[in-house]
Amino acid sequence: MPSFLLRKKRLARRGRLAGVLIGASLVLASCSSGSSSSGSSTASSTASTSAPAVKIKDGGQIIVGLPAAPEALDPATEATYYGRIVFANMCLGLYGISASGLPTPVLASAAPTISDGGLTYTIPLKSGVKFNDGTSFDAAAVVTSLTRDQTLPTSARASALKDITSITATGNDTVQLKLAAPDSALTTILAGRSGIVISPTALTKEGANFGQQPVCVGPFMFSSRPSLDQINLVKSPYFYDAASVHASSLEFTVITDPSTCYSNLLSGAINVAACLAPNDVALLKSNSQYQTQSVITNAYSGLDINVGNANGYNKPSSPPNNPFAQHPALMKAFELSISRKTINNVVFGGINLPGCTPLAPSSPYHTAIGCTHRNIAEAKSIIASTGVATPIPVTLMVPTGTLNTQEGEVIASEASQAGFNVTVQSTEFTTALAAAESGNYEMFAIGWSGRVDPDQNITPFYAPGSALNYTGVQDPTLQSLLTQGRTATTVSARKAIYAQVEQRLAKDLGIIYLYHEAFQLANVSTLKGVDFTPDGIIHFQNAGFTA
């Protein structure tokens, strides 16, 4: 599992470490800056999507602190969450994600027309749009980009677009996609990096080095990347809605340490901080000089339990020699022995949202199924029914880092009361992933960065042979439901199917879902119009400083 999650976990680890080490200095800093403020509080809100209400002046530089560096800025190969934030401001796609969490047209002029039983998508395009090199955006450019996403050997988009069998420009402003099988997730997929359209002229000029000088359609255009940790964008004169763009430039700077991020925000070195630890954001909420935003994203964290991955994900499913694989009922006992609410409150200060399915409540496909609550008596009863002698030894692998270790220790402490003897094994993240893929683990505290479409939050973790199916679970009933979910064409029909999926996943299929993560953002109060959408992406198109 991959770089995004790796970065995210690393951030979390550092965040907790910093919080422990320099709590006193944070308080000091807070007092320092808070003393000069009016003392009014800016409440944390969900995504701010409205246009700025106050008068915004044109010009000024927005400097954004990100906790990890994006990879080379090629939409076909880039695979980090922070890369998505950069792309959202310089490389628009055919579709975007609305405040309601559904795809909305961006470079497309309307939703696709779906015909042939879901096998043909006809996408109308905006006209009069120009790339940031001044060349025209048209259907041929869309064909070039999508074809490249499919065929580039190192493409990270190819798997998402694998069902597309042909891409044709049926006019200057219309593209037609033919699919091998219906895929309801396609529009959502085109709202991500797969839907970004790049300039064919720039692609011809840069070739394999396109990621060094990316050219797309966007409110800002790439200017320079003097080092891995700094990306400079400037306002695009070619953007079709240039009047809505206020800032003259946008800089992304990587600040991996949350306390450094905090001090940089306080000193004015950055205007926007997406690199803060939760306790830093809590301090800023009481300071009128800063605004904070928080969104519960589609990301989730849970416990993967190895019940069928004895020899590696790419080998036939086979139960390993551990108590959960031998006695699957123990998974329910373990779930009953822990409290999601306690984990969230103790480890994360209550900022996340406890949950027991892979779909966050913000997803239009989510159905509340009612989570189990901690019940030690019932957990003990289940354990007794299996006949397994207590204490049952369990090795819980957690990625290194204070936050993750704390989460593991809270789980260990709670589970011990039911009869589980949990050993927390702190493991460097990439090493942990290698162990999970090869089946060399028993229980793994791991999460997923989340996608807007429900299928992408479930199928990769349960599909036979999938590199993300660490648990080795193979459940034909679930697979059948997931296939139905991919082919159903309306939101209501899909929601009904995913309600069944969520019910099925609650039957101890190998992952105990714990909570949905909150992404937090803070910016100086003089900066308005920063749009933090439910997919955790930050948009600066309408952002600007107060006049």
Next chain:
Amino acid sequence: MRRYLYRRAGASFITLVLASMVVFAGVRALPGNMAVALSGENGSAAAIAAITREYGLNKPLVVQYFDWVRQILTGNLGISPQTGQSVVQEVAQRLPVTLELTLLSILFGVVVGIPVGIFAALKRGKPIDYASNSLAIFGLSIPSFWFGILLILFLSVRSHILPSSGFVSFFSNPLGNLKDMIMPVVVLGSGVAAILMRQMRSGMLETLRSDYVRTARAKGLPERAVIGKHALRNSLTAVVTIIGLQFGVLLSGVAVTEQVFLLPGIGQLTIDSVFQRDYPTLQALALLIAASYIVINFLVDIAYSLLNPRVRLTGASK
């Protein structure tokens, strides 16, 4: 002398070759896989296979090693899978930042540590000696991370005297560059100063008790000449070794300070490369650091003979 230099150069070359093997094997021994890390969350088997082929990871390790050596000899260290940039270009962009930070920190350590060490030795048992020792303990014990944050809070957040972070090249903005460097240099240099101060103090105390210093004083030489010409020069031999070692330590260990002050040096790049299993960059950085240690040790040996004529660098071992 020339024979000695040849022998040392030969030994250094062999050490470097062995170091390259250790670096290569060590990087490949890391669990996990660069192709998987690069392919992203939804990485398909085809993408992983393509990345594996592109970076030659499907070849036998010995072949990969010699490919790498061939690249080194041609000055091409490959392409960083993280950034798509040439590794040489990436390192060349960042190395000057780390080198500047290291050199200035050493300079700070020398300018502060050596005089204070001498002074403490000359005023042994006096309040100034105790104050110097306390300062040294402070410099040795305070974590650089904590010290850096405190400096930022007081000098940037509260007083707005210095920028909290960032870097501009000395050649484009000398004053801005020095402003950016003050806090990181104080953070890193305080540890160096503490070590040098303690070494200088103990070295001076030992030298001041030696017969030749007593003889120099008996001959009626002024105290300044006794200290400056006789005692100091002999005491510096050990200090030079410490400086050499500290240079290597700083060069390979500035990551935390670079992180706190957002300096785009090689420290953060090294950490990112480890987590991303960026083999080409990681190998280049590890080899660079190993080579710098070898070169520094070589230079330190030469410096011995310049500082202390009794130390002769000859080819024959005695």
